[in-house]
Amino acid sequence: MLHYDEKTNEQRELRYATNQNSPFKDEQNGEVTLGHIVFKNGSLFVPKRNQVLQKILSLYHPLKNKIYTELDQVEIAKDDLFDLELEIDALNAAQGIDIDQAEAILRVELGSKVSEMSSKELKRDLLLFAKSNPKLxxxxxxxxxxxxxxxxxxxxxxxxxxxADDQRTFTWASNGRKLMTVPFDENPYSAMASFFKTDEGIQVFQSIEKKFS
Known part of the structure; x- marks a missing residue:
């Protein structure tokens, strides 16, 4: 195992010897007792007194951050803080969401089940969803x-x-007049959502909205 020394522009051989003070073979003297580096359950704790192994793993090992990483409490704290702030943002947003939007969001997760849920159930599940997966x-x-x-x-x-049964066409249920054709290989409701943003679609949206009221 080699470490590139930028100061000398040389490759130096690393060797973990438990009875030596240096991790570099060229600085070790006499007989050496080779040690084993073993991760158990994905972790390895290196005692403070084992300076040689600490240097190998922390400073010189060529596979650091490739097959293992060094525990960094500051980075962990940053990640935890980010996750907590994201969760708070999501929960605050969920508190201010009306029932129609709550139903829309939960339909992505729960499907048609949301149509049978009460407003309290929707609000509860919305908060649980915001807590469990704030980013999404x-x-x-x-x-x-x-x-x-x-x-x-x-x-x-x-x-x-x-x-339509083939999921290619939307029509008015009352008279069968065609509203739009679903583009090939596109979710019909996603296509209708895009249609609602067009000039013609806005009029259809407003007409449907009146029928709901």
């Missing part, structure tokens, strides 16, 4: 298409619009 929750909460997709699903469930 915040992404969904800020995604307009999530709400529009849910709106399309609700309109279909309410028999205001109808999705």
């Amino acid at each position: 929750f915040l992404e969904l909460a800020n995604d307009d298409n999530v709400q529009l997709r849910n709106f399309a699903i609700r309109a279909t469930e309410a028999h205001i619009i109808k999705l």
Whole structure:
């Protein structure tokens, strides 16, 4: 095992010897007692008195940060703090979300089950979702298409619009007039969400909205 010494521009051989004060073979004298470096259950604790092994693993080993990393409490604290702040942001956002948006977000996770849930159940599960997966929750909460997709699903469930059996065409349920054709290989409700953003789609959206009220 070699370590490149930038000062001398040379490759120096590393050798873990428990009876030597240096990790470099060229600085070791006399008989050496070779030691074994063994990780148990993915971890290795090196006592403070074992300076040679600490130097090998912390300073010189060519595979550091490739097959193992050194425990860094500061970095762990930073990661923990980031996760906690993200969770707080998600929970605060969840508190201010109305029931329609809560249903839209949870439909991504729970599917059609949300249609049968009470408002209290929706609010509870929304908070649990925000706590368990804050990153995904915040992404969904800020995604307009999530709400529009849910709106399309609700309109279909309410028999205001109808999705053909082949899932290629949306029509008005009342008269069968075609609203849009779903592009090939695209989720029909995602396609309808995009349609709602067009000039024609805005009018359809407003018409559906009136039927809900």
